[in-house]
Amino acid sequence: MTTFHVTECAVVDAPVERVWDVVARTDRYAEWVAGVIEVTDHHGIATLGRTYAERNRTLGPLRTDSVWTVVEIDPLRRRVDTGVGFTPLKDVTSVFEFEPTRGPDGREATRMTYRVEYVIGLGPIGLLLDRIQQPGMRANMRASMADLNTLIRSEALNTRA
Numbered sequence: 001m002t003t004f005h006v007t008e009c010a011v012v013d014a015p016v017e018r019v020w021d022v023v024a025r026t027d028r029y030a031e032w033v034a035g036v037i038e039v040t041d042h043h044g045i046a047t048l049g050r051t052y053a054e055r056n057r058t059l060g061p062l063r064t065d066s067v068w069t070v071v072e073i074d075p076l077r078r079r080v081d082t083g084v085g086f087t088p089l090k091d092v093t094s095v096f097e098f099e100p101t102r103g104p105d106g107r108e109a110t111r112m113t114y115r116v117e118y119v120i121g122l123g124p125i126g127l128l129l130d131r132i133q134q135p136g137m138r139a140n141m142r143a144s145m146a147d148l149n150t151l152i153r154s155e156a157l158n159t160r161a
């Protein structure tokens with residue numbers, strides 16, 4: 001079986017501490033993660049070894065229930081979760097990495113890398129399915145980071161008002 005890696009990067013217009021604060025809140029994923037319809041079980045702040053569950057959109061009208069386990073936390077730098085419930089994808093791993101940077105205006109910002117690793121079963125049919133689903137996965141990852149940026153900016157504006 002082949003392991004696939006899908007990676008997207010974006011700059012979020014906020015300091016890494018603020019980005020980390022939102023991404024660490026597993027109960028908030030439906031607010032910014034494209035494809036998450038609702039978080040059905042969570043423990044609030046991501047905690048090593050703990051799980052959280054989601055109801056997700058997959059291909060087209062298909063829905064699934066997923067359960068994620070937090071397997072690595074390097075505060076302000078990296079978090080890794082493993083997930084189940086995405087048949088025919090197996091061994092799904094979601095990796096968030098953060099690096100302080102500066103935006104075009106010179107203000108603090110965060111370079112965020114969002115990577116998903118997985119194995120697809122079903123032989124040649126799985127490879128075909130991957131070719132179909134991967135562009136949507138990439139688009140959802142980009143949309144998630146854009147939505148995260150919008151969420152953080154809107155919360156910053158609301159605290160100034």
